[in-house]
């Protein structure tokens with residue numbers, strides 16, 4: 297495949313605001329297929345055009361992924377979100393340059409409105425009597441997820457503990473659940489985080505599903521917690537997550553302080569991409585942005601964000617114990633192995649690949665969901681400052697992975713809530729498989 301080492305240049309969309317809530321009425325998601333290097337270059341130029349600023353964005357993580365199509369032709373694709381006022385112009389440009397495309401989502405606002413079923417007050421009351429309101433039938437706010445962490449700690453005090461590892465920039469608790477049957481930290485540990493990118497709602501939902509299975513169904517697989525300690529953080533970016541519920545469904549970054557940007561005149565922009573902010577080859581190339589108004593803004597310095605700093609500090613104090621680092625994102629159905637910052641493979645890549653393969657096999661066996669496995673640089677594009685590279689390169693955690701959850705673009709970031717359980721089941725199968733392989737093989 298052709299590799300394009302370039303900043304995503306994803307400008308935060310400037311969607312019309314209605315009563316404080318961002319509306320995506322008439323926005324369309326297009327999948328475009330540049331079939332030659334020239335078309336790829338043309339496409340990148342198109343996206344960067346000034347008249348498209350804030351109106352056309354590349355939905356990241358799916359940029360120029362190669363996936364073997366039904367006719368066995370390897371193709372590259374990129375998903376572009378277009379505002380209605382430039383859609384006709386954009387399509388004309390694609391046609392004029394012979395770049396084919398499909399419309400994946402005809403009206404994004406409609407997809408957003410039908411993504412999450414409304415709260416059923418009767419059910420809600422019933423469930424709250426159990427001590428928490430979390431379900432796996434809808435996407436929940438941060439407080440419901442938080443109440444589930446507390447519920448597990450109160451209900452299963454012999455194996456569950458909560459720990460607040462820091463505060464977000466808006467003062468929310470950065471909370472994780474520790475699951476352990478004892479041993480004073482002498483057992484190997486697995487770290488799982490979700491929700492680093494705010495809009496990827498399937499990620500926190502899947503992480504809480506893993507907590508449910510691991511703790512509440514522990515009798516089905518006691519060896520998983522007897523042999524391993526778990527550190528699980530379902531919402532790593534709670535400010536962004538809440539903002540994506542309350543105001544802008546497509547918010548990706550943190551919500552740290554406003555930064556003025558000359559290019560945008562008086563406009564001030566918020567937030568940093570928390571998966572470009574880690575202190576490992578941070579900002580070394582053009583794979584992240586120094587522009588505070590873009591979606592992939594790397595921050596004014598590495599670990600500028602209290603969220604990434606708190607996670608890193610916690611992991612570093614347990615770096616000899618943590619053997620597997622998993623971070624859940626969406627979308628594109630890929631199991632990514634470092635490195636992401638360069639087109640090269642780290643020491644121990646073969647072992648990392650074999651363990652990941654066990655996970656992918658178990659995942660695909662559940663309902664046939666097709667995952668790609670490889671390095672981020674191979675499957676997507678190079679990007680530095682991501683958490684999995686840091687976990688491998690700085691913390692020295694041998695098995696470090698990013699899992700890009702479903703789907704492959706039909707719904708993109710707005711995956712309907714009825715997918716939570718099936719995605720949870722298959723991802724849990726993968727987590728079980730790699731844990732068992734890791735402990736059975738006693739790999740170093």
Ligand SMILES: [Zn+2]
Nearest residue numbers: 493496625626
């Ligand atoms: Zn992500």
